[in-house]
Amino acid sequence: MTGLLKKIFLVDLFQGLFVTFRNQNPKYIYTEQYPAERPKVAERYRGAPRLNINPDNGETLCISCNLCALACPENLIVVTSERSEVTKRKELITFTYDTSRCMFCGLCEDACPVDALELTQDFEMASYTREGQIWDRQALEEGPKPTQYKC
Amino acid sequence: MPDSTFLDSTELVLNMGPQHPSTHGVLRVILKLDGEKVLGTDCIIGYLHRGVEKIAENRTYAQFNPYVDRMDYVAAVSNGLGYCLAVEKLLNVEAPPRAQAIRVILTELNRIASHLLWLGTHALDIGAITPVFYCLREREEALKIFEKYCGARLTTHAFRIGGLLYETYDGFEQEIRDFCKMFIPKVDEYEELLTNNRIWVGRLKDVGILSADECKEFGVTGPVLRAAGVKWDLRKAQPYSGYEKYDFDIPTRQNGDTYDRYMVRMEEMRQSVRIMEQAVEGIPEGPIMGKVGKVIKPAIGEAYVSIEAPKGELGYYIVSDGSTQPYRCRVRPPSFVNLQALDRMIRGGLIADVVAVIGTLDIVLGEVDR
Numbered sequence: 001m002t003g004l005l006k007k008i009f010l011v012d013l014f015q016g017l018f019v020t021f022r023n024q025n026p027k028y029i030y031t032e033q034y035p036a037e038r039p040k041v042a043e044r045y046r047g048a049p050r051l052n053i054n055p056d057n058g059e060t061l062c063i064s065c066n067l068c069a070l071a072c073p074e075n076l077i078v079v080t081s082e083r084s085e086v087t088k089r090k091e092l093i094t095f096t097y098d099t100s101r102c103m104f105c106g107l108c109e110d111a112c113p114v115d116a117l118e119l120t121q122d123f124e125m126a127s128y129t130r131e132g133q134i135w136d137r138q139a140l141e142e143g144p145k146p147t148q149y150k151c
Numbered sequence: 152m153p154d155s156t157f158l159d160s161t162e163l164v165l166n167m168g169p170q171h172p173s174t175h176g177v178l179r180v181i182l183k184l185d186g187e188k189v190l191g192t193d194c195i196i197g198y199l200h201r202g203v204e205k206i207a208e209n210r211t212y213a214q215f216n217p218y219v220d221r222m223d224y225v226a227a228v229s230n231g232l233g234y235c236l237a238v239e240k241l242l243n244v245e246a247p248p249r250a251q252a253i254r255v256i257l258t259e260l261n262r263i264a265s266h267l268l269w270l271g272t273h274a275l276d277i278g279a280i281t282p283v284f285y286c287l288r289e290r291e292e293a294l295k296i297f298e299k300y301c302g303a304r305l306t307t308h309a310f311r312i313g314g315l316l317y318e319t320y321d322g323f324e325q326e327i328r329d330f331c332k333m334f335i336p337k338v339d340e341y342e343e344l345l346t347n348n349r350i351w352v353g354r355l356k357d358v359g360i361l362s363a364d365e366c367k368e369f370g371v372t373g374p375v376l377r378a379a380g381v382k383w384d385l386r387k388a389q390p391y392s393g394y395e396k397y398d399f400d401i402p403t404r405q406n407g408d409t410y411d412r413y414m415v416r417m418e419e420m421r422q423s424v425r426i427m428e429q430a431v432e433g434i435p436e437g438p439i440m441g442k443v444g445k446v447i448k449p450a451i452g453e454a455y456v457s458i459e460a461p462k463g464e465l466g467y468y469i470v471s472d473g474s475t476q477p478y479r480c481r482v483r484p485p486s487f488v489n490l491q492a493l494d495r496m497i498r499g500g501l502i503a504d505v506v507a508v509i510g511t512l513d514i515v516l517g518e519v520d521r
Contacts (some may be wrong), residue, residue: 043320044317044320103217
């Protein structure tokens with residue numbers, strides 16, 4: 001009998017609708033108004049790679065040990081270096097990083113013994129060409145420069 | 152399947168997919184129909200085949216770790232756990248207790264995230280649009296914890312062979328506790344929306360029945376098996392990563408229809424919260440990385456480890472030839488095996504039930520095709 005009455009008065013449907021009405025004025029709004037409001041990514045976010053430079057003298061921190069290139073599952077890092085006659089140390093010549101094939105696993109970052117290569121919080125890395133996705137040493141040191149439109 | 156000519160009959164062969172939104176990816180189902188009735192199905196898979204098992208043979212053990220996240224991409228943490236456990240078994244090391252506790256918390260959080268996505272999309276397929284918004288809202292909280300912990304939301308690469316790379320961030324425990332506290336009322340909310348709803352019940356009850364014997368015949372595992380009444384959960388049957396320390400129940404139901412599978416998954420989310428609550432209270436202090444060398448080079452041998460992923464038994468079989476790369480890495484994906492029962496479940500049903508049954512199997516095509 002109660003089952004029939006519940007069926008006639010659509011109790012089950014109103015029960016569900018009540019939940020919907022309870023959520024009419026949500027406390028937290030999760031939608032991000034993207035170009036106007038940039039998402040705050042976490043501190044450990046693995047985004048665009050960066051080759052760190054020493055802030056004091058502008059020299060690269062990279063010691064050309066090639067460990068990142070060995071650690072990379074996709075083999076997308078190419079490091080070339082030359083042994084300097086003066087200091088007898090390896091000096092970095094080129095460093096290319098193909099972001100189009102990168103899956104941001106962070107293994108290169110883990111492998112780096114001097115924290116020169118780092119995955120940063122920048123995530124806007126789009127480019128109009130495929131070649132633009134292959135970052136050279138200069139691009140890696142400067143980081144991506146996304147166009148920002150004022151809203 | 153469409154073997155004979157169908158010109159002289161009323162049979163109609165219909166392609167569902169690979170672009171159909173309700174097949175949850177690139178699954179193509181060839182349906183043989185008589186009016187509304189499904190006479191038979193034929194699944195065509197492979198549209199998302201990337202050769203992950205072959206890739207493993209050309210990568211070192213550590214390098215292959217991010218690839219496993221890309222198989223079942225809604226439950227990447229579980230995939231990583233299975234792979235890490237398999238390699239750890241090969242190396243004969245064990246992750247330290249602290250790492251194990253954090254692994255349990257994150258995999259259970261991932262189970263909730265996976266079930267939430269399943270619930271949202273399953274309800275959306277049936278026609279209930281509201282749950283998907285609520286589910287994704289809660290899933291967002293889980294993904295935020297993943298992002299804070301390991302820097303990625305979906306393809307997390309959270310675990311490393313031998314333990315963990317990342318120490319927990321400040322406030323990790325509190326955030327897990329807050330999530331647990333927030334989440335249980337939300338599950339009740341979903342149940343209020345759906346469980347008694349007459350359309351939901353009408354669409355799901357007695358649809359896609361798979362009995363316990365049929366489940367065993369097909370090798371189906373996970374919530375699909377438990378909904379048929381078999382109390383089988385690898386977390387209890389072969390405890391791994393310290394699951395034996397936690398107190399939780401295995402939810403089961405008897406009928407093995409789509410509605411029961413829904414009920415089992417809802418209850419599983421509550422049990423996951425229970426495990427997380429226990430685990431977060433007792434995270435031991437200590438190191439997070441076991442004794443694993445920089446270069447992972449297991450001795451010649453083989454190992455099979457299976458874990459209870461959100462979708463069922465996820466197994467990794469790795470053969471080592473003594474080098475730094477696996478000789479063979481075979482994955483036993485739950486989605487692929489569960490998908491094989493699709494024909495049995497919808498044969499004789501109605502065409503509208505096909506969507507419900509594909510939804511209830513909770514397949515991820517990245518894992519089916521690998």
